[in-house]
Amino acid sequence: MSEIFVLAEHRNGELRDVTFEMLSGARNLADKMGATVTAVLLGSGVNEMAEKLKSYANKVLVVDDPKLENFNAEIYQKVLSKLIKDHKPVVTLIGHTAFGMDLAPALAVELGLPLATDCIDLDAVDGRLVVTRQIYSGKVNAKVALKGDQFIATVRSGAFSIEEGALNGEIVTESVTIEDVPYRRFLGYEEAEVGEVDITQADYIVSVGRAIKDQENIPLVQELADVLGGVLACSRPVVDKNWLPKDRQVGSSGKIVKPKLYLAIGISGAFQHVAGMKDSGLIVAINKDPKAPIFNVADYGIVDDLFKVVPVLKEKIKEIKG
Amino acid sequence: MDFELTEEQKDIAKAAREFAEGEFDKDYAMECDQEHKFPRELVRKAGELGFIGVHYPEEYGGAGLGALENALIVEEMCRVDSTLGLCIALPDFGCEIIKWFGTEEQKKKYLPKVCSGEWISAGIFTEPDHGSDITELSTTAVKDGDEWVINGTKTFITNGEIADFGVILVQTDPDAKPKYRGMSTFIVEKDCWEAADVGSKMGIRATSTAELSFDNARVPEENLVGELNRGFYQVLEFFDESRIEIAAQALGTAEAAFDRTMEYIKQRELHGKKLAEFQITRHKIADMATKIEAAKLLTYKAAWNFDNGRRIDPVLTSMAKWFAARTAVEVADEAIQLHGGYGYITEYEVERIYRDAKITEIYEGTREVQKNTIASGLIGKL
Amino acid sequence: MDIIVCVKRVPDTSEADVVITGKDIKKDDLPFEINEWDNYAVEEAVQLKEKFGGTITVISVGDEDANEVIRRGLAMGADEGVRIYDPAIEGSDGVTIAKILAAAIKNMKYDLILTGAQAGDLGEGIVPVALAEMLGIPHATLVTGLEIQDGKAKVKRELEGGLMEVLEIDLPAVIGIQTGINEPRYVSIMGIRKASKKEIKLLGLGDIGLTPEDVGEAGSLTVLEELSVPPVTKVAEIIEGDPAEAASKLAEILKEQGVL
Numbered sequence: 001m002s003e004i005f006v007l008a009e010h011r012n013g014e015l016r017d018v019t020f021e022m023l024s025g026a027r028n029l030a031d032k033m034g035a036t037v038t039a040v041l042l043g044s045g046v047n048e049m050a051e052k053l054k055s056y057a058n059k060v061l062v063v064d065d066p067k068l069e070n071f072n073a074e075i076y077q078k079v080l081s082k083l084i085k086d087h088k089p090v091v092t093l094i095g096h097t098a099f100g101m102d103l104a105p106a107l108a109v110e111l112g113l114p115l116a117t118d119c120i121d122l123d124a125v126d127g128r129l130v131v132t133r134q135i136y137s138g139k140v141n142a143k144v145a146l147k148g149d150q151f152i153a154t155v156r157s158g159a160f161s162i163e164e165g166a167l168n169g170e171i172v173t174e175s176v177t178i179e180d181v182p183y184r185r186f187l188g189y190e191e192a193e194v195g196e197v198d199i200t201q202a203d204y205i206v207s208v209g210r211a212i213k214d215q216e217n218i219p220l221v222q223e224l225a226d227v228l229g230g231v232l233a234c235s236r237p238v239v240d241k242n243w244l245p246k247d248r249q250v251g252s253s254g255k256i257v258k259p260k261l262y263l264a265i266g267i268s269g270a271f272q273h274v275a276g277m278k279d280s281g282l283i284v285a286i287n288k289d290p291k292a293p294i295f296n297v298a299d300y301g302i303v304d305d306l307f308k309v310v311p312v313l314k315e316k317i318k319e320i321k322g
Numbered sequence: 323m324d325f326e327l328t329e330e331q332k333d334i335a336k337a338a339r340e341f342a343e344g345e346f347d348k349d350y351a352m353e354c355d356q357e358h359k360f361p362r363e364l365v366r367k368a369g370e371l372g373f374i375g376v377h378y379p380e381e382y383g384g385a386g387l388g389a390l391e392n393a394l395i396v397e398e399m400c401r402v403d404s405t406l407g408l409c410i411a412l413p414d415f416g417c418e419i420i421k422w423f424g425t426e427e428q429k430k431k432y433l434p435k436v437c438s439g440e441w442i443s444a445g446i447f448t449e450p451d452h453g454s455d456i457t458e459l460s461t462t463a464v465k466d467g468d469e470w471v472i473n474g475t476k477t478f479i480t481n482g483e484i485a486d487f488g489v490i491l492v493q494t495d496p497d498a499k500p501k502y503r504g505m506s507t508f509i510v511e512k513d514c515w516e517a518a519d520v521g522s523k524m525g526i527r528a529t530s531t532a533e534l535s536f537d538n539a540r541v542p543e544e545n546l547v548g549e550l551n552r553g554f555y556q557v558l559e560f561f562d563e564s565r566i567e568i569a570a571q572a573l574g575t576a577e578a579a580f581d582r583t584m585e586y587i588k589q590r591e592l593h594g595k596k597l598a599e600f601q602i603t604r605h606k607i608a609d610m611a612t613k614i615e616a617a618k619l620l621t622y623k624a625a626w627n628f629d630n631g632r633r634i635d636p637v638l639t640s641m642a643k644w645f646a647a648r649t650a651v652e653v654a655d656e657a658i659q660l661h662g663g664y665g666y667i668t669e670y671e672v673e674r675i676y677r678d679a680k681i682t683e684i685y686e687g688t689r690e691v692q693k694n695t696i697a698s699g700l701i702g703k704l
Numbered sequence: 705m706d707i708i709v710c711v712k713r714v715p716d717t718s719e720a721d722v723v724i725t726g727k728d729i730k731k732d733d734l735p736f737e738i739n740e741w742d743n744y745a746v747e748e749a750v751q752l753k754e755k756f757g758g759t760i761t762v763i764s765v766g767d768e769d770a771n772e773v774i775r776r777g778l779a780m781g782a783d784e785g786v787r788i789y790d791p792a793i794e795g796s797d798g799v800t801i802a803k804i805l806a807a808a809i810k811n812m813k814y815d816l817i818l819t820g821a822q823a824g825d826l827g828e829g830i831v832p833v834a835l836a837e838m839l840g841i842p843h844a845t846l847v848t849g850l851e852i853q854d855g856k857a858k859v860k861r862e863l864e865g866g867l868m869e870v871l872e873i874d875l876p877a878v879i880g881i882q883t884g885i886n887e888p889r890y891v892s893i894m895g896i897r898k899a900s901k902k903e904i905k906l907l908g909l910g911d912i913g914l915t916p917e918d919v920g921e922a923g924s925l926t927v928l929e930e931l932s933v934p935p936v937t938k939v940a941e942i943i944e945g946d947p948a949e950a951a952s953k954l955a956e957i958l959k960e961q962g963v964l
Contacts, residue, residue, distance in 0.1 A: 012719050033953035050890055071869070073833075074842070090762040096829075098846050098863040099819070101880075105833035106843070108799060111600060111706030115799060117828045118914070134934065136715075139722040140729060143930040157864075157950055158718035169883070182844045192866035206964070214347040228964075240884035248748060252864050261963040268718060282961055284954065288589065300957060303589065307348065308947035309954075333775055337891040344890065372893030385893045460804040591944070664946070 005089040019093035023056040025160035032124040044069035053178040055165035073102040074181040096154035114146040121158040134316035204230025210237040211266025269294025341440030342402035354528035369439015388629030393570035400574025406626035416445030416489040423548030444481040444488035463492040482532025502554035507547040514539035525677030565643040569621040572646035572682035578655035617646040639697035643690035647682035654679040664690040705758035711742040711774040716827040738773040740747035741820025745881040747888040750781035779895035785904040792916035798830030798925040807912035832880030842873040845880030919943035
């Protein structure tokens with residue numbers, strides 16, 4: 001019976017959510033393909049993590065080696081390509097994360113296998129993998145078919161919800177001889193500098209996007225946040241332009257927040273941003289573009305120019321709060 | 323016939339637009355408009371990137387390009403913001419006279435500093451008693467040894483309060499008949515005049531418009547631009563070129579009003595229907611777009627004609643200036659109309675665009691003066 | 705130091721209504737621009753050149769329109785432009801684009817290759833890492849910090865949750881640049897003047913040792929089957945009215961919902 005490989009992603013001894021999401025998604029795919037699910041866990045001293053994976057997979061394939069302690073794309077590639085050559089899984093799933101993006105394309109090229117990245121859905125048609133991925137800033141879904149009989153796909157964080165596992169996969173440990181990669185050295189992790197505000201602790205967040213247009217306009221939204229008794233956060237482009245510090249960024253490469261109120265102002269709602277705020281209590285979006293994806297996660301929306309709405313909103317909230 | 327811009331011209335227009343979109347800020351534009359503030363830093367930045375004076379030769383700090391490239395930059399800048407865009411177009415005002423008629427020393431001294439955004443110049447022509455008609459002047463320059471002594475008052479001088487220097491048109495031969503055969507141009511530096519703001523203006527409020535008084539202002543002989551007593555003709559030729567720039571300003575301003583309106587009608591709903599769905603709106607949009615396209619063709623043609631070494635054609639440049647200016651006012655007017663009550667509110671920009679548009683029908687020759695030029699060119703002497 | 709920067713011309717769909725026609729979207733009315741990530745990559749290259757000297761070559765795979773973004777790179781400070789095109793490349797997937805780039809680059813002289821970490825249109829994020837593998841050199845992608853010293857690159861990769869991975873890789877290498885690494889400069893008129901005097905070298909498939917079978921759908925292991933509008937899972941309740949009305953209604957709703 002053929003296997004579906006799911007590469008477990010972990011950092012600092014913790015398995016990341018995307019691992020369980022992929023394992024959940026892989027189970028459906030496995031049914032369609034008549035395959036089993038194998039969690040592939042590479043690391044150092046990973047027994048505990050392996051135990052956690054058991055209920056989500058038919059098998060947990062472990063390579064435990066000190067050289068695998070920290071993620072290193074080149075070392076992981078060497079081990080993974082050997083495992084794929086030996087086991088010939090029909091599909092290999094890797095998270096479309098900073099980890100997966102640094103690994104999957106090189107792996108696919110080395111093995112000569114087709115690669116689809118950032119998939120939000122996985123399907124099997126006549127034994128082939130057919131994926132759905134989003135293009136043009138989330139405005140179009142593309143169905144992509146992979147040729148051949150072995151496939152690699154990277155999966156977007158949050159694409160599948162985690163379904164509690166009822167399996168009891170066997171833990172199988174393999175040893176792989178790992179060559180050194182002197183041309184790539186891991187030096188360490190660095191936390192982004194922490195400022196005076198911790199947005200993850202706030203009940204009310206006013207979050208601002210690219211449409212704020214200029215650093216000089218930041219006070220406008222800061223005042224709204226002040227009136228609400230909340231904090232000001234932002235989407236990636238605002239940090240890229242240095243209008244707000246990195247620790248204010250909401251999204252997959254920033255902070256995950258769950259406030260009571262998330263007020264998204266001039267934010268289009270790229271999935272990376274949505275990943276950081278979708279579990280907020282009440283979500284309100286103000287955006288000029290009625291087709292902006294943010295309106296698909298928001299509870300309420302105003303389709304208009306933020307510069308016209310925000311000043312009035314601020315005054316009204318002030319009135320109500322007395 | 324080829325209506326395509328060259329790759330370089332497209333790149334230039336795109337670069338100007340990127341700069342304007344990146345640097346212009348609506349709130350800052352409103353502040354400059356309301357508080358009568360000139361965006362000095364922005365001009366310096368634009369100068370450093372070469373957006374000022376592309377139509378001057380490279381050896382004098384320009385880009386060695388023509389009136390068309392300059393028009394494209396002015397159009398794009400004004401399209402992003404009519405108030406701030408104009409401020410990027412204006413710093414070289416009057417310097418074309420130095421470019422065409424000045425000595426090597428004059429060109430080397432003044433043009434590079436203007437093109438880099440460091441200095442601002444003024445074209446000092448209009449007088450309180452004579453208006454746009456420069457065939458008569460009261461301001462005089464009298465020779466005293468190696469110097470000329472200038473006396474008189476000039477008004478409606480753009481950049482008056484902020485200019486570092488300017489080119490002034492004065493009467494040097496009081497006995498000349500007709501009078502305009504005794505006029506000359508001089509370079510005057512800012513210590514030569516006293517400037518007084520003309521008062522609160524309807525539009526283009528970020529720019530300075532001032533009355534300049536010259537009281538025994540002394541300038542050295544070497545500040546004479548070109549031949550003595552040929553000043554009137556120089557200024558006429560200057561207008562033939564500068565009218566193209568004003569046409570581009572008007573064109574960009576019209577496009578600014580149009581862009582805001584397109585955005586508004588697609589968003590705003592009335593009785594459950596988008597404004598853009600009403601036939602009356604659609605017809606107005608068709609009218610506006612057609613006028614803009616016609617103004618664009620005229621402006622580009624006038625610029626192209628100027629750059630391609632044809633005989634300078636005052637009829638064509640006047641047509642472009644008159645028509646583009648009229649288009650700007652009409653399109654901005656319809657823009658407000660389509661915005662309804664909101665169009666009358668400062669926040670919605672079109673009212674500012676309308677105020678900024680109106681000047682293009684007045685300065686550098688009113689639309690009546692343009693029509694005179696066109697008619698004289700066509701009908702000739704009877 | 706000789707640097708190659710790979711750039712792509714993409715449509716800006718951020719504020720547009722996207723219309724699907726067959727296996728593509730309608731692009732006639734869309735503004736096109738340099739891929740945002742690539743713009744940061746060009747700026748990074750120009751800053752490195754200002755520091756260490758050397759040359760920058762901007763390379764793009766695409767039809768004649770791609771010249772626009774190559775010229776933009778030249779205007780920002782690159783020295784040479786190369787465009788690779790053959791009608792057969794239409795339908796190439798990300799790995800195949802990397803194959804085309806690798807075929808051209810392997811004959812060129814370079815110390816460093818920069819690309820955007822991904823492109824704003826298709827968002828695959830394949831090219832930098834695949835290209836490195838094909839050239840047999842190290843890589844790092846999603847890079848938000850880059851320092852070059854003694855033939856090595858110290859890079860910061862952006863991970864999730866505001867964490868950075870710091871690593872050192874030997875040169876030559878391919879670096880996939882993440883947005884925010886620098887502040888891209890504006891294109892200046894002087895830059896455009898310089899760029900327009902330069903000739904962009906055009907390479908066909910034959911010039912880089914590939915055949916039409918190696919590229920396009922034939923040469924790709926993935927095939928686009930169908931485009932569709934994403935199904936709407938949830939839609940916000942849109943508060944109608946002019947901005948003032950809508951803002952007032954929203955304030956009331958916030959009160960009712962107990963968040964005020």
